[in-house]
Amino acid sequence: MSTGTVENLSALPLGQRGRVIGFDLPPEHRQRLLEMGLTVGAEFQVVRFAPLGDPIDIKVRGYHLSLRKHDAAGVQIVRL
Amino acid sequence: MSAPSQAGLPSATRGAVRHVAIAGNPNCGKTTIFNALTGMRQKVGNYPGVTVEKKTGHFFGSHGEAMELLDLPGSYSLQVRSPDEAVARDVLLSRQPDTPRPDMVICVVDASNLERNLYLVAQMLELQIPVVVALNMVDVAEKNGVVIDLMALREKLGVPVIPMVATKGVGFIELRQAVSRSPLPPPPVCAQMPIVLEREVMALAKALHVAPEVARGEALLLLTLHDQALEEVAHHERPVIDATLEAQKRLRLAGIDPLSAPVEARYEWIGQICAAVTHKGGLFDAQSVSDRLDGWLTHRVWGWVAFLGIMALMFIFIFSVAQYPMDWIDSGTAAVSDWVKDMLPDSDLRGLLTDGVIAGVGGVVIFLPQILVLFFFLGILEDTGYMARAAFIMDRLMSKVGLHGKSFIPMLSSLACAIPGIMATRTIENRKDRLVTILVAPLMSCSARLPVYAIMIAVLLPVASSLQKAGIMLSMYLVGLFAAFGMAWVFKKTLLRGETPMLLLEMPPYRMPSFASVILRMWERGLIFLKRAGTVILALSIILWALATFPKPADPEATPAEAIAQSFAGRMGHAIEPLIKPLGYDWKIGIGLIGSFAAREVFVSTMSIVYNVESDDENTEPLRDTMSAERHADGTPVFTPLVCLGLMVFYVLAMQCISTVAVVRRETNSWRWPLFQIAYMTSLAWLGAFIVYQGGRLLGWQ
Numbered sequence: 001m002s003t004g005t006v007e008n009l010s011a012l013p014l015g016q017r018g019r020v021i022g023f024d025l026p027p028e029h030r031q032r033l034l035e036m037g038l039t040v041g042a043e044f045q046v047v048r049f050a051p052l053g054d055p056i057d058i059k060v061r062g063y064h065l066s067l068r069k070h071d072a073a074g075v076q077i078v079r080l
Numbered sequence: 081m082s083a084p085s086q087a088g089l090p091s092a093t094r095g096a097v098r099h100v101a102i103a104g105n106p107n108c109g110k111t112t113i114f115n116a117l118t119g120m121r122q123k124v125g126n127y128p129g130v131t132v133e134k135k136t137g138h139f140f141g142s143h144g145e146a147m148e149l150l151d152l153p154g155s156y157s158l159q160v161r162s163p164d165e166a167v168a169r170d171v172l173l174s175r176q177p178d179t180p181r182p183d184m185v186i187c188v189v190d191a192s193n194l195e196r197n198l199y200l201v202a203q204m205l206e207l208q209i210p211v212v213v214a215l216n217m218v219d220v221a222e223k224n225g226v227v228i229d230l231m232a233l234r235e236k237l238g239v240p241v242i243p244m245v246a247t248k249g250v251g252f253i254e255l256r257q258a259v260s261r262s263p264l265p266p267p268p269v270c271a272q273m274p275i276v277l278e279r280e281v282m283a284l285a286k287a288l289h290v291a292p293e294v295a296r297g298e299a300l301l302l303l304t305l306h307d308q309a310l311e312e313v314a315h316h317e318r319p320v321i322d323a324t325l326e327a328q329k330r331l332r333l334a335g336i337d338p339l340s341a342p343v344e345a346r347y348e349w350i351g352q353i354c355a356a357v358t359h360k361g362g363l364f365d366a367q368s369v370s371d372r373l374d375g376w377l378t379h380r381v382w383g384w385v386a387f388l389g390i391m392a393l394m395f396i397f398i399f400s401v402a403q404y405p406m407d408w409i410d411s412g413t414a415a416v417s418d419w420v421k422d423m424l425p426d427s428d429l430r431g432l433l434t435d436g437v438i439a440g441v442g443g444v445v446i447f448l449p450q451i452l453v454l455f456f457f458l459g460i461l462e463d464t465g466y467m468a469r470a471a472f473i474m475d476r477l478m479s480k481v482g483l484h485g486k487s488f489i490p491m492l493s494s495l496a497c498a499i500p501g502i503m504a505t506r507t508i509e510n511r512k513d514r515l516v517t518i519l520v521a522p523l524m525s526c527s528a529r530l531p532v533y534a535i536m537i538a539v540l541l542p543v544a545s546s547l548q549k550a551g552i553m554l555s556m557y558l559v560g561l562f563a564a565f566g567m568a569w570v571f572k573k574t575l576l577r578g579e580t581p582m583l584l585l586e587m588p589p590y591r592m593p594s595f596a597s598v599i600l601r602m603w604e605r606g607l608i609f610l611k612r613a614g615t616v617i618l619a620l621s622i623i624l625w626a627l628a629t630f631p632k633p634a635d636p637e638a639t640p641a642e643a644i645a646q647s648f649a650g651r652m653g654h655a656i657e658p659l660i661k662p663l664g665y666d667w668k669i670g671i672g673l674i675g676s677f678a679a680r681e682v683f684v685s686t687m688s689i690v691y692n693v694e695s696d697d698e699n700t701e702p703l704r705d706t707m708s709a710e711r712h713a714d715g716t717p718v719f720t721p722l723v724c725l726g727l728m729v730f731y732v733l734a735m736q737c738i739s740t741v742a743v744v745r746r747e748t749n750s751w752r753w754p755l756f757q758i759a760y761m762t763s764l765a766w767l768g769a770f771i772v773y774q775g776g777r778l779l780g781w782q
Contacts, residue, residue, distance in 0.1 A: 050473055053476065
């Protein structure tokens with residue numbers, strides 16, 4: 001889908017934009033993320049980290065969604 | 081082939097009242113619209129068999145037609161993950177007993193968050209149910225630079241779309257008109273599913289024994305369930321489940337993931353709609369006020385400062401503001417009790433009324449101000465959007481014991497009173513996490529423990545400085561805190577073991593709270609507490625009164641202390657003496673433990689009766705002196721420092737609160753959990769007191 005290197009969402013720095021290209025998560029977790037709008041092809045931006053570094057707050061489809069680094073590690077992305 | 085069901089009936093045969101349901105994502109303003117439409121004509125109950133609240137209200141259409149409005153629990157999707165979401169789905173699929181399938185659904189959509197909000201609309205449309213979209217917060221959307229082409233949106237969705245600003249009362253006339261219009265043709269099926277998937281859906285729909293109009297929606301929902309959830313489906317026969325599993329297998333072979341394909345198809349469709357109907361700037365617009373606020377409120381340093389400040393403020397308010405009405409209630413109860421004493425001659429009936437009924441009811445009502453203030457604050461935190469930030473900030477710490485950030489607020493609330501805390505666990509989707517939070521919440525030191533701490537500190541250190549007192553008090557709070565988190569960790573590792581659930585937290589933009597709805601919700605919750613807990617407490621207070629009163633002493637001249645000593649409670653005190661002896665307690669303390677079983681703060685008044693002193697919460701000196709002077713038969717003091725400390729630790733850890741038991745019973749919908757909770761907490765309390773007393777003695781202390 002993209003020529004960039006595949007990374008996972010948990011490793012991104014603050015302010016980084018990216019696009020979802022796939023998942024490495026249990027099916028039910030994947031489904032929940034999809035339903036919250038984090039679908040393959042969705043673009044997002046890392047907006048902030050919680051004071052203790054986890055969870056991550058991202059902006060996707062115009063709203064803020066927080067998820068733990070542990071789960072974010074299963075979201076494959078390319079940087080934009 | 082399909083069994084007749086209520087859903088199959090045209091609405092006319094169900095009487096004149098039209099059933100309308102209101103649904104929407106969390107934070108979309110659904111409650112505001114519900115309240116504005118129904119005013120005070122609301123009824124809060126429960127769905128049968130589950131703990132999900134069922135809120136209904138009445139309103140009138142634009143021509144005066146009677147309508148019943150059902151508030152469906154807020155959810156992001158009809159894919160079920162929590163009991164709340166299950167109810168929403170079951171009602172729409174006419175699976176919920178005692179609730180007819182709605183004739184129409186008002187789907188509230190946050191215009192400033194259109195894409196994700198339309199997801200639920202997409203699922204509703206698939207259910208072939210008439211939908212009216214209430215496009216709320218169009219003002220916020222416009223402020224964010226998003227203009228929505230209403231005509232285009234109506235055309236794309238095929239249903240009425242009413243622009244609204246619910247907090248300012250804009251759009252209600254049009255909404256009523258739209259709801260009054262009849263009959264509404266079911267909208268066409270929307271998102272285009274892959275052809276292979278569509279074929280499987282149709283095939284499965286034919287095999288279902290449900291009304292034809294819900295068959296497709298039901299089949300699609302079944303096909304998108306993951307294996308474990310499918311195994312748990314109870315309302316379909318085994319062949320249906322097997323057919324679903326087979327269909328899923330075929331789809332996977334065809335390269336289609338049944339769990340994600342429908343979701344992606346819906347978002348694909350939504351994406352096309354949004355592109356056609358919205359005009360806005362870039363995807364990542366400039367920092368909003370909310371974003372800038374979050375820069376401070378979730379900052380690495382300032383975030384903590386603000387967090388601690390807000391929590392401290394909340395508690396200062398709870399303890400200062402609530403104190404006045406609590407004092408009024410206290411003196412009011414005393415006045416009523418005195419009045420009854422004046423009106424009636426000394427008799428068992430008078431005792432039953434004053435010491436059983438009035439004392440029991442007073443003991444419940446006294447905490448109402450605190451509970452209401454707490455609900456008020458929780459409502460504000462929720463409405464402003466700070467609740468999500470608190471969970472965001474605390475999540476990392478909570479994850480250490482296997483819980484997530486959403487468990488934090490219930491545990492914090494329990495520092496004032498476990499009841500609002502336990503009722504606040506409803507926002508936790510994961511059932512096991514919610515149970516763990518409910519189980520440990522009463523370990524947090526609530527305000528009812530304060531009188532017990534106060535008297536025991538007074539006995540322990542009669543001339544303590546306030547700093548020493550505060551130090552001991554604080555250590556008791558810490559004991560409770562560590563016990564709560566420790567037990568949460570234990571439960572997550574053993575009894576309620578489960579993989580760490582996924583945390584998906586929406587951080588809604590900050591908003592001004594609506595005081596009217598905060599007050600209304602506070603009132604609803606307060607009433608629920610009074611009704612559910614009140615009846616149980618009343619019954620138990622009467623039982624405890626009887627235990628402390630009967631049998632009557634043979635000698636009519638007996639003092640109250642002698643009377644209670646030979647009552648059932650006194651005998652029970654003697655009976656449990658071997659059990660509590662290792663803690664350093666005698667049978668008199670045993671009476672105190674039994675007497676305060678229903679409400680821990682009763683300990684002080686029970687001990688006053690036991691030691692036959694005139695004493696109450698405000699004036700504990702006589703009781704303190706008597707307790708300090710109390711000696712065992714061999715002349716050694718009863719209340720040694722170790723006994724005092726051990727007793728405090730016992731009260732930190734013991735359940736001793738029947739209101740909480742009643743609320744846990746209601747929230748878990750069974751007696752199993754509250755009984756388990758009493759058992760484990762009492763054991764923990766015994767163990768704690770044992771360690772303090774025996775451990776202290778081993779170290780050579782008194």
